[in-house]
Amino acid sequence: MSFVITTACVATCDTACVDVCPVDCIQGPIPIEELRLVPLEKRATQFSTFQLYINPDECIGCAACEPECPVEAIYEEDSVPAKHTEDIARNARFFLEQSSLVF
Template sequence: MTMVVTQPCIGCKDKACLAVCPVECFHEDTTMVYIDPDECIDCGACVPECPTEAIFHEEDVPEQWQRFIELNASKVIECPPAV
């Protein structure tokens, strides 16, 4: 399993979640950050640090945000690592 960043992250520039990631699996574009499902170790450290409560375990992503599972996987291919 992996963690997934969802809609509440759109427009958030806080990025506190990035600092606690032990494997640096976040990528970003001008809209939001994304988690690389191949790099994420599912530790959950980012969840309590997310100021918008946008990060979920893949199996717990709310129904209305299910599309973000695939969006994270596809966006990390085209977006640079977050800094």
């Protein structure tokens, strides 16, 4: 069962979840290394619309990322709160769009 990052991540982007993921399946609109060049306290303004996403095709459901998130943005797919159910498709769509950019 895949995990999902909800919009609660928007403008936080502290990347704590990335460090614990054993399969490296968490990505954002810009490379993680580039995102980390911006100090944490400036990310809310500089990345005000950004969030990270979990690739549902690669996530192994290990749950390591969930407790790392300071804003409780990560849920197992079956446990996503009702107000965030659209985020399940948004995570998948992000990676579909990324792959279509390759061609």
